[in-house]
Amino acid sequence: MRLQVFVFLLLQLTVLKLDAQQSLFVKDQGITSRVHQDNMGKIIFTSRDIALTELTEKDFLSNYQLTNKSNLFITVFMPHSLTNYMHQLAPALTADSLVKVGNYQFALLVDNNLVYRSNLMPGAPYAQIQDTVTAFCKPLINDKGSLWSQSYWGRFMRNGGDSALTEGKHVLSMEIRPYVQLAGKTVVGDIIAAGTLPMQVYRKPRIDITRIRLNKIRPYDGFDVSKEKIDSNKIKTLIGNINEGVFKGINGIVVIDKGKLLIEEYFNGEDRSNLHDPRSVGKTFASTITGIAIEEGYLKNEQQQLKEFYNLRSFANYAIQKEEVAIKDLLTMSSVFDGDDNTDSPGNEENMYPTDNWVKFTLDLPVNLERPKEQWHYFTAGVMLLGDILHKTVPGGLEKYADEKLFKPLHITHYQWQYTPQHVANTAGGIQLCALDFAKYGQLYKNEGKWQGKQIIPREWVHKSFTKQRVLPNASDEYYGYLFWNKKYTVGGKSYEAFYCTGNGGNKIFVFKDQPWVIVITASAYGQPYAHPQVDKMMAEYILPAIINKDQQ
Missing domain, CATH: 3.40.710 (Beta-lactamase)
Structure with missing residues (x-):
């Protein structure tokens, strides 16, 4: 009788598994290993980065000592891929649409109290990963500065983690859910993986x-x-x-x-x-060279306008306000250009770097007439443009002029510029x-x-x-x-x-x-x-x- 019950249950499990596979919205990797099978729906913590193919249960941490130099990694084992879970929340959407409106939601708890919850931005990881991956590894804390870990763990620490992880014993828990954004509303699914880690916190070192x-x-x-x-x-x-x-x-x-x-x-x-x-400490050197160039008569003064150096009508988004931009506006980061590195403005420096002509990028920018006149806004491209003006104006170009008028008098001989795509000394920053x-x-x-x-x-x-x-x-x-x-x-x-x-x-x-x-x-x-x-x-x-x-x- 017991044997018959066992066989019946085994058959039922097989049917359920087949049904689950058949009902998948997109084909994913499925179960990737025996470790994956045995730890389905779990988040495993390790002290180092271990490939999924090499991970064994001996590597799993059962407790941890958290210091300011900690390295802590997570391995996540899920039954199915993220896209399949998001499909359950928004069955009417295609896979291509789901990747644009949803992602993972991570939550960190300390001693069973929710401290921080964060939705990863849609689109990263990219679609193929969201469609197929059922197990992945990430650095949660990385003393060497992994962007993923420092971003997430850093936000956790700034949003309650620092005060929650006091010296002594604690239990850190992580939960992962899927979410999608529909018509301005965030829909969150059930937990798809979770894990806990007892830890002893030593973040206030005793210094002798x-x-x-x-x-x-x-x-x-x-x-x-x-x-x-x-x-x-x-x-x-x-x-x-x-x-x-x-x-x-x-x-x-x-x-x-x-x-x-x-x-x-x-x-x-x-x-x-x-x-x-x-990095941007180097921007200030552009101001120094500008002052020297004005003193030596290569520039009239900081009130000189862009129209004296560029045919602005030959660039996109021409506006009369561009012609009135003065060197002083670039020195004080208060020009009319629609560029602000602290926002997603068209002139954000991250949009400039991939282009093959940074001067053209800058002069092509539209103007921002909604911003109050002379209001400060962090504008790297404007400082780069100032460097180009100097390069066009001073004898021998910017690099030679700076060497003769600034570095040699200071007896500075060991230094290194970075350069624009046109090989002009880059005043956006980075001079070493x-x-x-x-x-x-x-x-x-x-x-x-x-x-x-x-x-x-x-x-x-x-x-x-x-x-x-x-x-x-x-x-x-x-x-x-x-x-x-x-x-x-x-x-x-x-x-x-x-x-x-x-x-x-x-x-x-x-x-x-x-x-x-x-x-x-x-x-x-x-x-x-x-x-x-x-x-x-x-x-x-x-x-x-x-x-x-x-x-x-």
């Missing part, structure tokens, strides 16, 4: 500053070593936090005090000889120098344009650059000069104002207004949302207190 040694500073061309005191314990604690991964992707810290080298520390394999890509040469550049501005007795940048131009030309929208008491930013740090109840260059990844050159400091941060947290906030925290809690509270040893 007695075991940390500050770098022994040596003179550098243009910089003697300062004899000023600092709160060395603050800097040691900062170094410990960088080494422990509390602050990520930091490569160098240089502090100049009264024109002398006060602090110089390097991380992640860099040293004083390494060229570093500071070592950290100490970036410090020279900042000190040049601190010296009101003078270096070792020679006036390199006109003093008046430095003052214009350090004038609050535009208010930064959506920021409190922050401004923009001539391709310089402006903000204040508050330490011990006192405000410290700086003009600064800034670039993706957390790169900075600070020139303090009423203090004798130039501070350089080189960093490579490119594309990470924490890049700039962590530098602000380093400045306010460690670097500035260390040089303000000089009596502490």
Whole structure:
């Protein structure tokens, strides 16, 4: 009798399985392995990236220690592909339509409490993957900066995860569901995979500053070593936090005090000889060369308009307002062009880079007459265009002119430009120098344009650059000069104002207004949302207190 029941159940399961296969909307990969079969509907956690063909149950984590240097990977085993699940939510849509309106919904819970839920944007992964894949691996946390993991885990941490994952024991859970957007409404399906992982959280490392040694500073061309005191314990604690991964992707810290080298520390394999890509820090160099070119008469002034350099009628979307765009509008990122890197505007820099002529791309852009006149908007293409104007105007072209008028006087010989498709030095960003040469550049501005007795940048131009030309929208008491930013740090109840260059990844050159400091941060947290906030925290809690509270040893 028991045998008959067993056979009957086995037959029923076979029929159900066949029915399920026959009812699939699109053919998918099905069950890919024995591990897949045994863990259907589960999310498995591993400490490293393991190919599906090599994964065994011995690799599954049953508990985990979460630190600031953690690497944690997920493997998801589903009975069917995403498209088949989305079809159940919107049976009237074709597979091609489903990929455009739906995707996975990921949810993270801590101790059974929902902390963060996020719908992946439709279209990624692309259609073939959504149609066929039934098992996949992804880095959930990746200390090396995987875009997928840092984006999702970073959003989780900023939206409640940071406060939920306090020191001690917790249970992290993940749930994956399908969703589609129909007529403005989001329809979410049942859980298709889930997993839990008990963990011990150690995100506040115990730093023994007695075991940390500050770098022994040596003179550098243009910089003697300062004899000023600092709160060395603050800097040691900062170094410990960088080494422990509390602050990520930091490569160098240089502090100049009264024109002398006060602090110089390097991380992640860099040293004083390494060229570093500071991304948009390089934009400010366009302002410097503009000021020199005006002083030498190659440009009349910053009020010169685009119509003096380009036949604007030969480009798309001609408008009289384009002709009235002045060099000053490019310097202050307040031109009428419909370009804003912080929105999906036509002039977003990501639309420019794939084209074969960036100048044409920029001058072809439409104008935006809805934006208030002279309102600041982050416009990389405009700074690139300024570089092209300089290249057309100065003798020998931009690269040669910058070398003769800026880099050689500063004794900077080791540097590398990036280039536009027309091989013009790219003022959109990315010029590579070592950290100490970036410090020279900042000190040049601190010296009101003078270096070792020679006036390199006109003093008046430095003052214009350090004038609050535009208010930064959506920021409190922050401004923009001539391709310089402006903000204040508050330490011990006192405000410290700086003009600064800034670039993706957390790169900075600070020139303090009423203090004798130039501070350089080189960093490579490119594309990470924490890049700039962590530098602000380093400045306010460690670097500035260390040089303000000089009596502490």
